[in-house]
Amino acid sequence: xxxxxxxxxxxxxxxxxxxxxxVSFHADAGELIAVVGPNGxxxxxxLSIIVGIQTPSTGTVDAAPDGVSAAARRHVGRRVGWAxxxxxxxxxxxxxxxxxxxxxxxxxxxxxxxxxxxxxxxGLAARASEPVGRLSGGNRQRVNVALGLIGDPPVLxxxxxxxxxxxxxxxxxxxxxxxxxxxxTTVVFSTHNVSEAQRYADRVLVLAEGRLLFDGxxxxxxxxxxxxxxxxxxxxxxxxxxxxxxxxxxxxGAP
Amino acid sequence: xxxxxxKDLLILGRSRLLLALLIVYPVAIALLIGLAISRSPxxxxxxxxxxxxxxxxxxxxxxxxxxSQYARQLFDKVQAVxxxxxxxxxxxxxSGEVLAAVVIPPDIAARVASDTEAAQLEVLYNGNALxxxxxxxTLDSALAQANLGFxxxxxxxxxxxxxxxxxxxxLGSIGAPENLIGLTQIPPTLAGVIxxxxxxxxxxxxxxxxxxxxxxxxxxxxxxxxxxIIGQPIxxxxxxxHGRRTPLNTFAVVVAVSLSLMLVCVLLAAGxxxxxxxxxxxxxxxxxxxxxxxxxxxxxxxxAGCAFVIAFAMLAGISxxxxxxxxxxGQWLAALALxxxxxxxxxxxxxxxxxxxRAASLLAFLLSLPLAFLAxxxxxxxxGGFYDAIAAISFAFPFKAALQALxxxxxxxSPSIGLALVHLAVLSAVxxxxxxxxxxSVE
Numbered sequence: 001x002x003x004x005x006x007x008x009x010x011x012x013x014x015x016x017x018x019x020x021x022x023v024s025f026h027a028d029a030g031e032l033i034a035v036v037g038p039n040g041x042x043x044x045x046x047l048s049i050i051v052g053i054q055t056p057s058t059g060t061v062d063a064a065p066d067g068v069s070a071a072a073r074r075h076v077g078r079r080v081g082w083a084x085x086x087x088x089x090x091x092x093x094x095x096x097x098x099x100x101x102x103x104x105x106x107x108x109x110x111x112x113x114x115x116x117x118x119x120x121x122x123g124l125a126a127r128a129s130e131p132v133g134r135l136s137g138g139n140r141q142r143v144n145v146a147l148g149l150i151g152d153p154p155v156l157x158x159x160x161x162x163x164x165x166x167x168x169x170x171x172x173x174x175x176x177x178x179x180x181x182x183x184x185t186t187v188v189f190s191t192h193n194v195s196e197a198q199r200y201a202d203r204v205l206v207l208a209e210g211r212l213l214f215d216g217x218x219x220x221x222x223x224x225x226x227x228x229x230x231x232x233x234x235x236x237x238x239x240x241x242x243x244x245x246x247x248x249x250x251x252x253g254a255p
Numbered sequence: 256x257x258x259x260x261x262k263d264l265l266i267l268g269r270s271r272l273l274l275a276l277l278i279v280y281p282v283a284i285a286l287l288i289g290l291a292i293s294r295s296p297x298x299x300x301x302x303x304x305x306x307x308x309x310x311x312x313x314x315x316x317x318x319x320x321x322x323s324q325y326a327r328q329l330f331d332k333v334q335a336v337x338x339x340x341x342x343x344x345x346x347x348x349x350s351g352e353v354l355a356a357v358v359i360p361p362d363i364a365a366r367v368a369s370d371t372e373a374a375q376l377e378v379l380y381n382g383n384a385l386x387x388x389x390x391x392x393t394l395d396s397a398l399a400q401a402n403l404g405f406x407x408x409x410x411x412x413x414x415x416x417x418x419x420x421x422x423x424x425x426l427g428s429i430g431a432p433e434n435l436i437g438l439t440q441i442p443p444t445l446a447g448v449i450x451x452x453x454x455x456x457x458x459x460x461x462x463x464x465x466x467x468x469x470x471x472x473x474x475x476x477x478x479x480x481x482x483x484i485i486g487q488p489i490x491x492x493x494x495x496x497h498g499r500r501t502p503l504n505t506f507a508v509v510v511a512v513s514l515s516l517m518l519v520c521v522l523l524a525a526g527x528x529x530x531x532x533x534x535x536x537x538x539x540x541x542x543x544x545x546x547x548x549x550x551x552x553x554x555x556x557x558x559a560g561c562a563f564v565i566a567f568a569m570l571a572g573i574s575x576x577x578x579x580x581x582x583x584x585g586q587w588l589a590a591l592a593l594x595x596x597x598x599x600x601x602x603x604x605x606x607x608x609x610x611x612x613r614a615a616s617l618l619a620f621l622l623s624l625p626l627a628f629l630a631x632x633x634x635x636x637x638x639g640g641f642y643d644a645i646a647a648i649s650f651a652f653p654f655k656a657a658l659q660a661l662x663x664x665x666x667x668x669s670p671s672i673g674l675a676l677v678h679l680a681v682l683s684a685v686x687x688x689x690x691x692x693x694x695x696s697v698e
Contacts, residue, residue: 050540052542053538053542082538082542084535084539086535087535088535089534089535090262090266090534091271091534092270093262097262097265101258101262102539102544105258105259105544105545129268159380224284
């Protein structure tokens, strides 16, 4: 399988702070990758650089398939869909108007058809003309994710997609995302909900203090944390991090 | 850009309260300011109590003026309310029905005629400090005019008497001898008499009288000229060096329209940019879908377009009440367009820096109103250093330049519209660059 996203030696400095240090990984088509780690680990910074909102201090992000020209490779934003943690939607516009606006800005060949397809996939066709401001949090998040997918990008980045959703809304969201992954879209999402990563992700990236400490299947992380197969990934992650970042663990445990 | 514009127009159209506030509020404020400036109470209501006997005249020289007629002329600067008694006048002042009362005493004619006592009017004030100041300055001005009028008539009478003394004739005063010989006629008359006198004491006396008469005639002639100078020692000869004088009411229109243009434009542009951040849409847009420059230009054009339409509609509407020269409409449009773009650039800079709609709106108001106030402070009304500081601040923001451009466009006032338009273009570029810096950070 060929990689659709290559992150190489990525670094980001904010003054004296190293938010990311030498992060490298790749993602294949149709993979669902969870990025986990404690607060301040660099998860949002990593996704912001992947989607083109921020520029890296060092390293590169390549979301173009092999053979694409250098000029085309610079338009990372159009190759990676983006759904930020806080839904980026115009609350006065309807669901369909939001989708159509971004379809046109993305340069989608047939915007109306793309809107109709996305409404069907999100299950929001009946509420297409409703202002987004009147939707529930779960539906807003679905529209938020749909906007990230309206240009039919090969890669979709989701920042804490289920943070403000109740369990049933979460379930519906992951059904929708799962369908896209099954259709070949690569999804990279950050989350604090490790059980969500265990349940849905093919791979887990563990970030701490800007470093990529682990890149592998959830089962491998369980083993690294000393948990049995089918055990608690959250507990395994804590043990894993305690073993590798003793200084921060001691600081967090200090009174 | 057109899809962004379409989106913003849709959002604006659905924010009806905001739309109404953005349009109605500045237009209402601008019209109120315009009316306040152009229709200030220049003729305050003043009660006039004329206690002089009916038909009483004031004698000035050989002329007689009816006191009541003189009072009408005297108070043509006020809205006079005739009141029969002082007590009734006091009651009207107390009740606020009139701002002041002027009592013309019954002995005013006698005092004027006495030549030794100045005639006095009694003025009663009420109201707040502003009203007192207004009516006091109006009455002071009216009395100064009246005194000047009296002075002119006294000059005329005195000049007539001096003329009779110089040239001879009748003085017109009761008891004065008729067919007087004039001082200027004495030397030639005496010359014949002196020539017939033998040298001696009588001839010497006549020669002294002749010399005095010649000297007196010369000096009385000088006195007549001095009298005219004393009556009005300083005359004003005013000259406008550049441009055309702007009538106050059309300047008020220009102020009102400029203020409206600024408020609509700055508020819309600032709110538009800040809304993108508040809706978290900025990060989605600026990651390759739209450039920062395109976004800023779109917001500026949207705000400038709305403000331009409102301001032009205001000018067109006001032209129904105030005579405006439609032959200069091309210059109006240029001034409004450049002014709107400069205000739009200021607005997007505020929006980019303020980051949220409420803060942006508040900042836009807090900045706009003092800028308008400072731009209207006239030179000489504050100390030199302070005025220089005000001028520097006004130069750095678009209101004064927009005001000058519109004043030049509507009234043909100086400085020329070209300079003001260049100034606005430079300010647009500066604030546009500032907005670009403000948008450097997306989140």
